[in-house]
Amino acid sequence: MKVGIIGSGGREHALCQSIKNSNKIDKIYCFPGNAGTSNIAENIKINPEDFENIKNFIIENEIDLIIVGPEKPLVDGIVDYLEKFKIKVFGPNKLASQLEGSKIFTKKICEKFNIPTAKFGIFKNKNDAKKFLDQNNFPTVIKADNLASGKGVYICNTRSEAEIAIDEIFNGKFGKADELLIEEFLNGEEMSYFTVHDGKCFKSFNTAQDHKRVLEGDKGKNTGGMGAYSPSRLINDELEKKIINKIIKPTLQGLSEFGTNYKGFLYTGLMIVDNEPYLIEYNVRMGDPECQTILPRLRTDISDIFLACCEEKLNDVNIKWSSQKSLCIVVCSNGYPDKYKKYIEIKNLDTINLKENDYIFHAGTERKDDKLYSVGGRVLNFISISDSFAKAKENIIKNLNTLNWSEGFYRRDIGYKVIK
Secondary structure, eight states, X not given: OEXXXXXXXXXXXXXXXXXXXXXXXXXXXXXEOOTTGGGTSEEOOOOTTOHHHHHHHHHHTTOOEEEEXXXXXXXXXXHHHHHTTTOOEESOOTTTTXXXXXXXXXXXXXXXXXXXXXXXXXXXXXHHXXXXXXXXXXXXXXXXXXXOTTOOEEEESSHHHHHHHHHHHXXXXXXXXXXXXXXEOOOSEEXXXXXXXXXXXXXXXXXXXXXXXXXXXXXXXXXXXXXXXXXXXXXXXXHHHHIIXXXXXXXXXXXXXXXXXXXXXXXXXXXXXXXXXXXXXXXXXOOTTHHHHHGGGBOSOHHHHHHHHHTXXXXXXXXXXXXXXXXXXXXXXXXXXXXOOOOEEOOSGXXXXXXXXXEEEESSEEEETTEEEEOSSEEEEEEEEESSHHHHHHHXXXXXXXXXXXXXXXXXXXXXXXXX
Protein backbone atom coordinates (compact mmCIF):
# COMPACT_ATOMS: atom_id res chain seq x y z
CA MET A 1 0.00 0.00 0.00
CA LYS A 2 1.17 3.56 -0.78
CA VAL A 3 0.59 6.30 1.80
CA GLY A 4 0.97 10.08 1.58
CA ILE A 5 1.45 12.41 4.55
CA ILE A 6 0.78 16.12 4.26
CA GLY A 7 2.98 18.37 6.43
CA SER A 8 6.60 19.15 7.28
CA GLY A 9 6.96 19.13 11.07
CA GLY A 10 7.91 16.84 13.91
CA ARG A 11 4.38 15.43 13.99
CA GLU A 12 4.69 14.34 10.36
CA HIS A 13 8.11 12.74 10.93
CA ALA A 14 6.61 10.79 13.86
CA LEU A 15 3.68 9.70 11.66
CA CYS A 16 6.13 8.59 8.94
CA GLN A 17 8.07 6.52 11.47
CA SER A 18 4.92 4.83 12.82
CA ILE A 19 3.67 4.05 9.32
CA LYS A 20 7.09 2.68 8.29
CA ASN A 21 6.75 0.13 11.11
CA SER A 22 3.70 -1.38 9.36
CA ASN A 23 4.29 -4.40 7.12
CA LYS A 24 1.34 -3.26 4.98
CA ILE A 25 3.13 -0.16 3.67
CA ASP A 26 5.29 -0.32 0.55
CA LYS A 27 5.92 3.39 -0.07
CA ILE A 28 5.51 6.68 1.83
CA TYR A 29 5.36 10.16 0.30
CA CYS A 30 5.58 13.35 2.34
CA PHE A 31 4.27 16.75 1.12
CA PRO A 32 6.71 18.53 1.53
CA GLY A 33 8.41 16.77 4.48
CA ASN A 34 11.74 17.67 6.09
CA ALA A 35 15.27 16.29 6.38
CA GLY A 36 14.10 13.57 8.77
CA THR A 37 11.20 12.34 6.65
CA SER A 38 13.54 12.13 3.64
CA ASN A 39 15.22 9.13 5.31
CA ILE A 40 11.90 7.24 5.45
CA ALA A 41 9.69 8.73 2.73
CA GLU A 42 10.02 10.43 -0.62
CA ASN A 43 9.66 14.16 -0.02
CA ILE A 44 7.52 15.87 -2.66
CA LYS A 45 8.00 19.62 -2.99
CA ILE A 46 4.35 20.60 -3.31
CA ASN A 47 2.87 23.23 -1.03
CA PRO A 48 0.25 21.65 1.30
CA GLU A 49 -2.10 24.48 0.29
CA ASP A 50 -1.86 23.56 -3.41
CA PHE A 51 -4.74 21.09 -3.41
CA GLU A 52 -4.88 20.57 -7.16
CA ASN A 53 -1.21 19.64 -7.56
CA ILE A 54 -1.42 17.32 -4.56
CA LYS A 55 -4.51 15.66 -6.06
CA ASN A 56 -2.80 15.21 -9.44
CA PHE A 57 0.27 13.64 -7.82
CA ILE A 58 -1.90 11.27 -5.73
CA ILE A 59 -3.78 10.07 -8.81
CA GLU A 60 -0.69 9.77 -11.02
CA ASN A 61 1.19 7.77 -8.37
CA GLU A 62 -1.82 5.69 -7.27
CA ILE A 63 -1.49 6.59 -3.59
CA ASP A 64 -3.99 4.56 -1.54
CA LEU A 65 -4.32 6.72 1.59
CA ILE A 66 -3.61 10.34 2.53
CA ILE A 67 -3.05 11.47 6.13
CA VAL A 68 -3.28 15.21 6.81
CA GLY A 69 -0.95 16.34 9.60
CA PRO A 70 -1.39 20.13 10.08
CA GLU A 71 -4.55 22.11 10.74
CA LYS A 72 -4.54 24.69 7.94
CA PRO A 73 -5.21 22.32 5.01
CA LEU A 74 -7.98 20.69 7.08
CA VAL A 75 -9.61 24.02 7.93
CA ASP A 76 -9.29 25.05 4.26
CA GLY A 77 -11.14 21.91 3.16
CA ILE A 78 -8.54 19.54 1.73
CA VAL A 79 -10.52 16.47 2.86
CA ASP A 80 -13.68 17.62 1.04
CA TYR A 81 -11.62 18.45 -2.06
CA LEU A 82 -9.76 15.12 -2.27
CA GLU A 83 -12.86 13.03 -1.48
CA LYS A 84 -14.56 14.52 -4.57
CA PHE A 85 -11.95 12.56 -6.56
CA LYS A 86 -12.60 9.33 -4.58
CA ILE A 87 -9.28 9.69 -2.72
CA LYS A 88 -9.17 8.04 0.72
CA VAL A 89 -8.25 10.69 3.33
CA PHE A 90 -7.78 10.49 7.10
CA GLY A 91 -8.88 13.76 8.69
CA PRO A 92 -12.02 15.82 9.40
CA ASN A 93 -13.92 17.72 6.70
CA LYS A 94 -14.03 21.51 6.43
CA LEU A 95 -17.12 22.00 8.59
CA ALA A 96 -15.94 19.70 11.39
CA SER A 97 -12.52 21.42 11.25
CA GLN A 98 -14.17 24.64 12.40
CA LEU A 99 -13.74 23.22 15.91
CA GLU A 100 -10.17 24.48 15.55
CA GLY A 101 -10.60 26.98 12.74
CA SER A 102 -12.91 29.18 14.81
CA LYS A 103 -12.75 29.28 18.61
CA ILE A 104 -16.07 31.14 18.53
CA PHE A 105 -17.72 28.29 16.57
CA THR A 106 -16.63 25.93 19.36
CA LYS A 107 -17.75 28.27 22.14
CA LYS A 108 -21.23 28.48 20.63
CA ILE A 109 -21.47 24.67 20.66
CA CYS A 110 -20.32 24.75 24.30
CA GLU A 111 -23.03 27.29 25.11
CA LYS A 112 -25.81 25.32 23.42
CA PHE A 113 -24.87 21.92 24.87
CA ASN A 114 -23.74 23.05 28.34
CA ILE A 115 -20.18 21.86 27.79
CA PRO A 116 -18.03 23.00 30.74
CA THR A 117 -15.69 25.75 29.59
CA ALA A 118 -14.39 29.14 30.78
CA LYS A 119 -16.90 32.00 30.82
CA PHE A 120 -16.36 34.17 27.77
CA GLY A 121 -17.31 37.19 25.72
CA ILE A 122 -17.13 37.68 21.95
CA PHE A 123 -16.10 41.10 20.62
CA LYS A 124 -16.09 42.57 17.12
CA ASN A 125 -13.95 45.67 17.73
CA LYS A 126 -11.24 47.09 19.98
CA ASN A 127 -13.46 49.55 21.84
CA ASP A 128 -16.02 47.00 23.02
CA ALA A 129 -13.29 44.54 23.96
CA LYS A 130 -11.42 47.16 26.01
CA LYS A 131 -14.63 48.33 27.73
CA PHE A 132 -15.27 44.75 28.83
CA LEU A 133 -11.92 44.80 30.64
CA ASP A 134 -13.46 47.25 33.14
CA GLN A 135 -15.59 44.45 34.59
CA ASN A 136 -12.96 41.75 34.18
CA ASN A 137 -10.73 40.09 36.76
CA PHE A 138 -7.04 39.50 36.05
CA PRO A 139 -5.37 37.36 34.91
CA THR A 140 -7.62 37.02 31.87
CA VAL A 141 -7.25 35.11 28.61
CA ILE A 142 -7.55 36.75 25.18
CA LYS A 143 -7.72 34.59 22.04
CA ALA A 144 -7.59 35.23 18.33
CA ASP A 145 -10.57 33.49 16.73
CA ASN A 146 -8.64 32.12 13.76
CA LEU A 147 -5.66 29.78 13.35
CA ALA A 148 -2.48 31.12 14.91
CA SER A 149 -0.09 28.12 15.08
CA GLY A 150 -0.59 27.87 18.84
CA LYS A 151 0.52 31.46 19.39
CA GLY A 152 -2.82 33.34 19.33
CA VAL A 153 -3.58 32.93 23.03
CA TYR A 154 -2.58 35.64 25.51
CA ILE A 155 -2.64 35.17 29.27
CA CYS A 156 -2.78 38.77 30.50
CA ASN A 157 -1.95 39.69 34.09
CA THR A 158 -2.67 43.42 33.74
CA ARG A 159 -4.98 45.69 31.81
CA SER A 160 -2.10 47.08 29.74
CA GLU A 161 -1.10 43.54 28.66
CA ALA A 162 -4.74 42.85 27.73
CA GLU A 163 -4.97 46.04 25.65
CA ILE A 164 -1.77 45.12 23.77
CA ALA A 165 -3.24 41.66 23.02
CA ILE A 166 -6.50 43.19 21.73
CA ASP A 167 -4.58 45.66 19.53
CA GLU A 168 -2.29 42.96 18.10
CA ILE A 169 -5.16 40.62 17.21
CA PHE A 170 -7.36 43.30 15.62
CA ASN A 171 -4.33 44.78 13.84
CA GLY A 172 -3.93 41.47 11.99
CA LYS A 173 -1.04 39.73 13.74
CA PHE A 174 -2.71 36.36 13.04
CA GLY A 175 -4.49 37.34 9.85
CA LYS A 176 -7.72 39.28 9.35
CA ALA A 177 -9.64 39.37 12.63
CA ASP A 178 -13.40 40.02 12.66
CA GLU A 179 -13.82 38.89 16.27
CA LEU A 180 -11.87 37.87 19.34
CA LEU A 181 -12.61 36.06 22.58
CA ILE A 182 -12.02 37.21 26.14
CA GLU A 183 -12.22 34.38 28.66
CA GLU A 184 -11.98 33.94 32.38
CA PHE A 185 -8.70 32.46 33.57
CA LEU A 186 -9.18 28.94 34.93
CA ASN A 187 -6.80 28.01 37.72
CA GLY A 188 -5.99 24.33 37.33
CA GLU A 189 -3.67 22.01 35.44
CA GLU A 190 -3.75 21.46 31.68
CA MET A 191 -4.13 18.09 30.00
CA SER A 192 -4.37 16.97 26.39
CA TYR A 193 -6.83 14.14 25.75
CA PHE A 194 -6.80 12.51 22.31
CA THR A 195 -9.47 10.50 20.52
CA VAL A 196 -9.62 8.92 17.08
CA HIS A 197 -12.91 8.89 15.14
CA ASP A 198 -14.42 7.07 12.15
CA GLY A 199 -17.61 9.15 11.81
CA LYS A 200 -19.73 6.66 13.74
CA CYS A 201 -17.69 5.80 16.84
CA PHE A 202 -14.50 6.93 18.55
CA LYS A 203 -11.80 5.52 20.82
CA SER A 204 -9.31 7.03 23.23
CA PHE A 205 -5.89 7.75 21.71
CA ASN A 206 -4.09 8.39 24.99
CA THR A 207 -3.14 11.53 26.93
CA ALA A 208 -0.24 13.96 27.17
CA GLN A 209 0.81 17.18 28.82
CA ASP A 210 2.62 19.80 26.77
CA HIS A 211 4.59 22.87 27.78
CA LYS A 212 3.50 25.83 25.64
CA ARG A 213 5.48 28.67 27.22
CA VAL A 214 8.93 29.40 25.89
CA LEU A 215 10.67 29.89 29.25
CA GLU A 216 11.29 27.53 32.14
CA GLY A 217 8.68 27.51 34.88
CA ASP A 218 6.00 27.87 32.18
CA LYS A 219 6.74 31.57 31.71
CA GLY A 220 7.14 33.81 28.68
CA LYS A 221 5.35 33.80 25.34
CA ASN A 222 3.17 31.01 24.00
CA THR A 223 4.81 28.77 21.40
CA GLY A 224 3.76 25.83 19.27
CA GLY A 225 5.08 23.63 22.10
CA MET A 226 8.45 23.27 23.84
CA GLY A 227 8.05 19.68 24.98
CA ALA A 228 5.57 17.13 26.27
CA TYR A 229 5.16 13.93 28.21
CA SER A 230 2.75 11.00 28.03
CA PRO A 231 0.63 9.84 29.76
CA SER A 232 -0.72 12.79 31.74
CA ARG A 233 -0.40 12.34 35.49
CA LEU A 234 -3.99 13.58 35.90
CA ILE A 235 -5.90 10.90 34.00
CA ASN A 236 -8.09 8.44 35.92
CA ASP A 237 -11.23 6.43 35.09
CA GLU A 238 -13.64 8.90 36.66
CA LEU A 239 -12.08 11.90 34.92
CA GLU A 240 -12.02 10.08 31.57
CA LYS A 241 -15.77 9.36 31.81
CA LYS A 242 -16.44 13.04 32.54
CA ILE A 243 -14.35 14.14 29.53
CA ILE A 244 -16.23 11.78 27.21
CA ASN A 245 -19.74 12.39 28.55
CA LYS A 246 -19.58 16.11 29.35
CA ILE A 247 -17.35 17.33 26.52
CA ILE A 248 -16.68 15.01 23.57
CA LYS A 249 -20.11 13.41 23.10
CA PRO A 250 -22.02 16.73 23.29
CA THR A 251 -19.57 18.24 20.78
CA LEU A 252 -20.20 15.40 18.34
CA GLN A 253 -23.93 15.94 18.84
CA GLY A 254 -23.40 19.63 18.04
CA LEU A 255 -21.61 18.72 14.80
CA SER A 256 -24.43 16.32 13.87
CA GLU A 257 -26.88 19.23 14.12
CA PHE A 258 -24.76 21.00 11.49
CA GLY A 259 -25.22 17.91 9.31
CA THR A 260 -21.72 16.50 9.64
CA ASN A 261 -19.76 13.89 11.59
CA TYR A 262 -16.14 13.69 12.71
CA LYS A 263 -13.36 11.55 11.23
CA GLY A 264 -9.71 11.72 12.24
CA PHE A 265 -7.79 12.68 15.35
CA LEU A 266 -9.40 15.05 17.84
CA TYR A 267 -7.23 16.84 20.40
CA THR A 268 -9.24 17.99 23.41
CA GLY A 269 -7.28 20.63 25.32
CA LEU A 270 -8.50 20.68 28.92
CA MET A 271 -8.05 22.49 32.19
CA ILE A 272 -8.56 20.12 35.10
CA VAL A 273 -9.90 21.81 38.26
CA ASP A 274 -10.47 19.48 41.23
CA ASN A 275 -10.88 16.47 38.92
CA GLU A 276 -13.44 18.36 36.80
CA PRO A 277 -12.63 18.92 33.10
CA TYR A 278 -13.14 22.27 31.36
CA LEU A 279 -12.66 22.61 27.61
CA ILE A 280 -9.94 25.10 26.65
CA GLU A 281 -9.77 24.33 22.93
CA TYR A 282 -10.06 21.70 20.25
CA ASN A 283 -7.42 20.85 17.66
CA VAL A 284 -8.59 18.81 14.70
CA ARG A 285 -5.35 16.82 14.39
CA MET A 286 -2.66 15.35 16.61
CA GLY A 287 -0.83 17.91 18.70
CA ASP A 288 2.78 18.80 18.07
CA PRO A 289 4.88 17.79 20.07
CA GLU A 290 2.29 15.53 21.80
CA CYS A 291 2.15 13.31 18.70
CA GLN A 292 5.90 12.71 18.90
CA THR A 293 5.44 11.70 22.55
CA ILE A 294 2.39 9.47 22.11
CA LEU A 295 3.06 7.53 18.90
CA PRO A 296 6.22 5.72 20.13
CA ARG A 297 4.01 4.19 22.86
CA LEU A 298 1.52 2.78 20.33
CA ARG A 299 1.65 -1.02 19.95
CA THR A 300 -1.11 -1.40 17.33
CA ASP A 301 -0.32 -1.09 13.61
CA ILE A 302 -1.25 2.54 12.92
CA SER A 303 -2.20 1.77 9.32
CA ASP A 304 -4.98 -0.50 10.64
CA ILE A 305 -6.32 2.45 12.64
CA PHE A 306 -6.22 4.87 9.70
CA LEU A 307 -7.91 2.43 7.32
CA ALA A 308 -10.57 1.49 9.88
CA CYS A 309 -11.42 5.17 10.36
CA CYS A 310 -11.74 5.72 6.61
CA GLU A 311 -14.00 2.66 6.30
CA GLU A 312 -16.09 3.29 9.47
CA LYS A 313 -14.77 0.10 11.07
CA LEU A 314 -12.90 1.49 14.09
CA ASN A 315 -14.89 -0.74 16.44
CA ASP A 316 -13.05 -3.72 14.93
CA VAL A 317 -9.61 -2.41 16.01
CA ASN A 318 -8.14 -3.02 19.47
CA ILE A 319 -5.75 -0.12 20.20
CA LYS A 320 -2.90 -1.25 22.48
CA TRP A 321 -0.29 0.84 24.28
CA SER A 322 3.03 0.42 26.04
CA SER A 323 2.76 1.00 29.79
CA GLN A 324 6.05 2.92 29.76
CA LYS A 325 6.46 6.70 30.05
CA SER A 326 7.45 8.97 27.19
CA LEU A 327 9.05 12.42 27.25
CA CYS A 328 9.88 14.88 24.45
CA ILE A 329 12.10 17.97 24.50
CA VAL A 330 12.02 20.38 21.56
CA VAL A 331 15.19 22.10 20.36
CA CYS A 332 14.43 25.58 18.99
CA SER A 333 16.38 28.18 17.04
CA ASN A 334 17.75 31.01 19.20
CA GLY A 335 15.21 33.83 19.21
CA TYR A 336 12.11 31.64 18.80
CA PRO A 337 9.16 32.41 19.03
CA ASP A 338 10.21 35.83 17.79
CA LYS A 339 12.86 36.43 15.10
CA TYR A 340 15.42 33.73 14.44
CA LYS A 341 17.99 32.96 11.76
CA LYS A 342 17.48 30.26 9.14
CA TYR A 343 19.96 28.00 7.35
CA ILE A 344 22.19 27.46 10.37
CA GLU A 345 24.17 24.24 10.08
CA ILE A 346 23.57 21.45 12.62
CA LYS A 347 26.76 19.41 12.79
CA ASN A 348 26.65 16.70 15.43
CA LEU A 349 23.34 14.93 14.85
CA ASP A 350 24.91 11.93 13.12
CA THR A 351 27.25 11.33 16.08
CA ILE A 352 24.36 10.63 18.49
CA ASN A 353 24.12 6.94 19.35
CA LEU A 354 20.37 6.39 19.72
CA LYS A 355 19.30 3.50 21.97
CA GLU A 356 16.30 1.33 21.06
CA ASN A 357 13.74 3.51 22.87
CA ASP A 358 15.24 6.87 21.90
CA TYR A 359 14.03 8.91 18.93
CA ILE A 360 14.87 12.13 17.12
CA PHE A 361 12.10 13.60 15.00
CA HIS A 362 12.94 16.51 12.72
CA ALA A 363 10.76 19.61 12.45
CA GLY A 364 12.30 22.72 10.87
CA THR A 365 15.19 21.04 9.03
CA GLU A 366 16.48 20.78 5.48
CA ARG A 367 19.32 18.77 3.98
CA LYS A 368 21.46 20.39 1.31
CA ASP A 369 24.74 19.09 -0.15
CA ASP A 370 24.87 16.41 2.56
CA LYS A 371 24.68 19.03 5.30
CA LEU A 372 21.80 19.55 7.74
CA TYR A 373 20.36 23.04 8.28
CA SER A 374 17.74 24.59 10.53
CA VAL A 375 14.92 26.31 8.61
CA GLY A 376 12.28 26.79 11.33
CA GLY A 377 11.69 27.98 14.86
CA ARG A 378 11.19 24.49 16.26
CA VAL A 379 13.97 22.38 14.81
CA LEU A 380 14.34 18.94 16.42
CA ASN A 381 12.38 16.74 18.85
CA PHE A 382 14.28 14.45 21.24
CA ILE A 383 12.16 11.63 22.68
CA SER A 384 12.83 8.77 25.04
CA ILE A 385 10.62 5.99 26.46
CA SER A 386 11.42 4.46 29.82
CA ASP A 387 9.88 3.03 32.98
CA SER A 388 10.06 6.50 34.55
CA PHE A 389 9.88 10.07 33.31
CA ALA A 390 13.11 10.84 35.17
CA LYS A 391 15.02 8.11 33.30
CA ALA A 392 13.50 9.19 29.96
CA LYS A 393 14.64 12.75 30.58
CA GLU A 394 18.12 11.60 31.60
CA ASN A 395 18.43 9.72 28.28
CA ILE A 396 17.34 12.79 26.32
CA ILE A 397 19.76 15.13 28.10
CA LYS A 398 22.67 12.81 27.20
CA ASN A 399 21.68 13.00 23.55
CA LEU A 400 21.20 16.77 23.71
CA ASN A 401 24.66 17.16 25.22
CA THR A 402 26.08 15.21 22.28
CA LEU A 403 24.22 17.46 19.86
CA ASN A 404 25.71 20.54 21.57
CA TRP A 405 24.15 22.98 19.08
CA SER A 406 25.07 26.51 20.17
CA GLU A 407 22.58 28.14 17.77
CA GLY A 408 19.62 26.55 19.52
CA PHE A 409 18.05 26.26 22.96
CA TYR A 410 15.60 24.04 24.84
CA ARG A 411 13.74 24.01 28.11
CA ARG A 412 15.54 21.99 30.75
CA ASP A 413 12.46 21.63 32.97
CA ILE A 414 10.11 19.68 30.67
CA GLY A 415 8.10 17.29 32.83
CA TYR A 416 8.96 19.06 36.09
CA LYS A 417 5.53 18.25 37.56
CA VAL A 418 6.07 14.52 37.15
CA ILE A 419 9.81 14.41 37.92
CA LYS A 420 10.68 15.02 41.56
